[in-house]
Amino acid sequence: MSDSTLPEHIADQLRRDILRGKLPPDTTIKERDNAAELGVSRTPMREAIRILAKEGLVVLRPSRSPVVAQPTVKEVHDQVVVLLALEKLSAQIACHEATEADLDELDSLSQQIAEAYDTADALDLFEIDMAFHRKIAEAAHNAALADTHRSYLARLWRARFLSATMRRNRERVVSHHSAIMTALRDRDPVAVEVALDQHLGNLAEDIVAAMEADNAARKAEAEAPEGTKQKGQT
Amino acid sequence: MSDSTLPEHIADQLRRDILRGKLPPDTTIKERDNAAELGVSRTPMREAIRILAKEGLVVLRPSRSPVVAQPTVKEVHDQVVVLLALEKLSAQIACHEATEADLDELDSLSQQIAEAYDTADALDLFEIDMAFHRKIAEAAHNAALADTHRSYLARLWRARFLSATMRRNRERVVSHHSAIMTALRDRDPVAVEVALDQHLGNLAEDIVAAMEADNAARKAEAEAPEGTKQKGQT
DNA sequence: ATGATGTTTTTGGTATACCAAAAATCGTTG
């Protein structure tokens, strides 16, 4: 994923910090300070910020410091709807476009998830799961579709991560994945749509629940800071 | 559409030039020269180029001048597939989310097209048509969906324009639009899907035909250039 | 004390200068 260009590196760095919660929502990203902190100039930092803005992770305000985006529940829900639609479309197209190699790779990924489910670290597991879904999009052999799907997957990283760590359910995930796989193997567009609806249909509400829990936790923490509440951050 | 920021203005300018064919595919966009030409500095020009790159209108190459993208027929076709899917999704959601005001606006746009079809300039007409389809996406009240849809609409501007100017068919367009409208008024997701399939289903092949014709024309011209080609590229 | 207003400071927007990598050109040599 890491491009070799400096702004991409910076963007990757910031993205990680944002998605992992190190930079909580509403944190200002001052291009001067952040650039200095990373030992780079404002120009590439600026470009990196634009990349993240395009991804929806930070919001730009005219003549004001960009801030880490705080997506509302509705916004995330809306994005999940689009992600689901894109993935369903991908899977349908994949029914007549996927190569055997694609299906084998999907099998492999699905198997990896099943094997690693109990042993692996949640983060690693999550990466494999993302790879599985990304691969479905790629199996349609439609570059635009895969691109847009990947973009949504990335944008929803944090929300999906929250949801996934909250309710891990091995049986559900594994059986859903295998249902998707058999439908793809059968190249049956209807079955694949059903399977995906099943698997991702609850994703929206899971994510909503996870976000609300997270918001509540964050709010509680904000209201009871340890000791003195100094104004002014940094 | 015009944002008030300088890079956006530059991007708009370049986008027009590219989409209208003033900057044909494979033209290099040298940030120094182009910036000087517009009387701005390299920094905003650079940013503008990145915007267009994100939209797929120009391709960036490491340590090389960006060039105007020359999308292959397959690439455009793939994009049309996604656009169609997004618009169908929008319309389906709009069936239970659209307000009366949304529907009225759609009516108005659809009417404008019918009225202006024979009198208006093809470009104006096309703008209205784009507004109609964009409004469908907006009627779903899903910001992410509308955004992505708009991005595809913009990206396919040139291809759709080629296709539209090539085969103008008043009856077809008008009746299709009214079919879409009635389906939306009835808030009937199935009917709206049928109507959109009808309207946009042939779009893919229309565009393919138009692009092939355009490519042939361009190729013929390139093989018989009129006289001197000055200090150009390639 | 409070609100308005002027000043200072912060910060993003833009221009420009400098650098390094990659082409293209030209000269040299086998």
Added chain:
DNA sequence: CAACGATTTTTGGTATACCAAAAACATCAT
């Protein structure tokens, strides 16, 4: 004459300097 290589030139990448708008702050008048 061709092919290889050094040099020059082109061009994007990066750093920095300057500017303007907006927010924060302080001061003054009511």
